[in-house]
Amino acid sequence: MSELGMTWRNESLGARIRVALWLREEVGEGGTFSKARLREAIKGAEQVDRRMRDLRPAGWVISTYRDKPSLLPDQLYLEKIGLPVWEPEHRAAGLRQISAKIRRYVYERDGHMCRRCGVTAGEGYADEPGTRARLTLGHVNPHKSGSGANAEDLITECARCNETVRHLTGVQMTKEQVWDQMKELPVQGKRELLAWMKADRRPLSAAEKAWGMYRQMSAAVREELEHDLEALMRS
Template sequence: MAQPSWQDEKIGTMKRTALWLVQEVGEGSLFTKAQLREAFPGTAQIDRRMRDLRDFEWQIDTNREDLSLGANEQRFVKMGEPVWEPGKGTRKAGTTLTAPQRRELLTRDSHMCRSCGITPGQAYSGTYEAAQLDVARRKVKLASGAIEVQPVIECNRCRVGGLGLSADLGDVLTRLGHLPEFERGILAGWVQQDARAFSELEQLWAAYRTLPADARAQVREALG
């Protein structure tokens, strides 16, 4: 099916924005907020219309997802659903989060990244970069085998690293059922507290795993 022109004002703004990205920017290319606004002069909330494309699996990165980007730069990474085609681009009920829903999700997920545990404003280890939290959408394979997309709070770094990842709830539940009663009780305590304190030994192991090969060799020498 031939694409309509992004300049066709008879189609909706979100669809025109998608076409502009495809026809003028191109996948993998950078663009700025100024370029977007120049393409759609006088269009209110054009930034939001572009963000709406993420609900249809379009990947458009800002400096929150790609730390190499400037504050006013964005990258059109990947096209998603061709929203300009008939029957496409229709938002499913509940896919857009309101501000109260976002606050509820942050509270539910303890105001921390569920992947690495960092909290908003906390500096990443060894850097002066402060973490920012946002709502990510993660595909979850349920015990029934069905796939469901569920919201989860993640930091900007983990969102980048977790793009395309999915979770297998069925596998987690199966493995849980195989745990001895003693270990099951320990896990229940961690789950209830939603936290686990790591011993000095475990922290050293985690630090060792991050070292380059030459540095790991020095650790092995020190251990004898």
């Protein structure tokens, strides 16, 4: 491809390449930018925020306000431009390929639900009416550049938690806010939560596991299962 075509404005290029070129051309090392500005430039690209994160394992250093306190919560700082992923020999640099077998295993292991907030595929968010969850895979340690693509390195997350946990979205809850929620729990709730903390996981009940599998079905099949369960309960 000619140098003229190797620009972020070329919509025939992949989103990761366009993001890298945009950062190089429009921001530059030492420059600041916002996700809103990036999304406005790379319109229509799927998961443009994730494509930006995919540059980090290729040596790109992009800091947030948590890394650099002088930044505002909605600002990002391009500290270093890494490998030129727009060049053919570097196209796959830093990309972690997750096999279909591992992907299926992790979803099944995690009960087909986000292990951070508990939402299942297609389920609506209580605090975002009209928005439904989409499941994806994230890394147990999202801040470890180049972390592996083995099952033990992966966790099922909804797209919203996947974004939030990387500190690339809005301001996070404070320790005090979380503690206020914990204090309001009844005694049994506190016991359960403490057990989950010590185990570093929340065990799923049989009903929760069935719910996660149910949410994977098509709308027509879910309707049939609902009717079948109603009939079973009446018998």
